[in-house]
Amino acid sequence: MAGKQFESEVLRFEEANVYDGDRRFSNHGQLNKGFVRILEQHKSKYGGGGCTRDTEHPIGGAAEMFLTGYDGDSPADSTVFTTEIELGEGDAATIRTFDNEFRVKFFGLSIERPSSDRVRNNQSAYVAIDVWDGDDGLWKEVEFQQGFNEPLEWTYPQGGTLRIVVDSAPGRDAEQDFKWLIEEGLSPAEALDYWMVEVMNETQANWASHRNKTRQAISKNVQSAKSKL
Numbered sequence: 219m220a221g222k223q224f225e226s227e228v229l230r231f232e233e234a235n236v237y238d239g240d241r242r243f244s245n246h247g248q249l250n251k252g253f254v255r256i257l258e259q260h261k262s263k264y265g266g267g268g269c270t271r272d273t274e275h276p277i278g279g280a281a282e283m284f285l286t287g288y289d290g291d292s293p294a295d296s297t298v299f300t301t302e303i304e305l306g307e308g309d310a311a312t313i314r315t316f317d318n319e320f321r322v323k324f325f326g327l328s329i330e331r332p333s334s335d336r337v338r339n340n341q342s343a344y345v346a347i348d349v350w351d352g353d354d355g356l357w358k359e360v361e362f363q364q365g366f367n368e369p370l371e372w373t374y375p376q377g378g379t380l381r382i383v384v385d386s387a388p389g390r391d392a393e394q395d396f397k398w399l400i401e402e403g404l405s406p407a408e409a410l411d412y413w414m415v416e417v418m419n420e421t422q423a424n425w426a427s428h429r430n431k432t433r434q435a436i437s438k439n440v441q442s443a444k445s446k447l
Contacts, residue, residue, distance in 0.1 A: 222297060222298070224300060226285065229321075233247075236249060253362075257308050257325055267325040274329065277328060277387065278417075283303055283305055284302050284382075286298060287315040287320065299315065305322075315374075315380075317378060321347070324344075327344075342366065346359055346363055347361035396409055404447075410439075422436045422440070
């Protein structure tokens with residue numbers, strides 16, 4: 219096995235154009251129409267691009283991800299390409315195998331809303347995947363809205379395997395989250411109330427009862443935290 223660091227091309231959602239053609243295709247510097255429409259529908263209906271149903275709560279902020287590409291049945295059988303990138307909702311990043319170049323498009327992160335009969339699930343990430351068609355000069359979507367909460371291994375039928383790992387993101391590591399919030403200038407109380415309400419999706423009223431505080435006090439801390447971030 220030989221490993222190579224891949225210089226990923228990252229496309230930010232706010233800088234991308236939308237391809238005016240087949241909803242699955244796009245040029246360099248563009249995102250395909252189907253991806254953008256579903257992303258925006260999910261944001262409008264569920265609050266986040268990574269949410270697919272009412273029981274999911276969006277997790278804001280960017281995710282640090284490891285992308286790996288290789289050919290054959292195992293990484294030991296071929297050259298392995300790797301990259302580490304940070305993606306927000308709607309962003310895309312390239313990764314390749316020896317024979318093909320792919321693009322991972324990030325819908326976002328979500329977590330199950332708590333209920334009386336269901337424990338909170340692990341955080342989930344949602345991606346779509348394009349392959350570059352050199353003959354047509356287009357990115358072509360070959361996998362739509364793949365969700366995962368463990369490292370994802372995805373194999374392209376025409377050759378190549380991608381491994382996608384979310385290394386860190388809000389809500390995945392409480393200790394890292396609190397460290398970051400304090401570094402951003404939040405007080406301990408603001409950090410705690412913001413994290414429980416905005417990241418873990420506790421209602422202000424319910425969290426106030428756990429903290430033995432008024433809902434107004436929790437709301438004040440959350441709003442103050444938002445103003446500092």
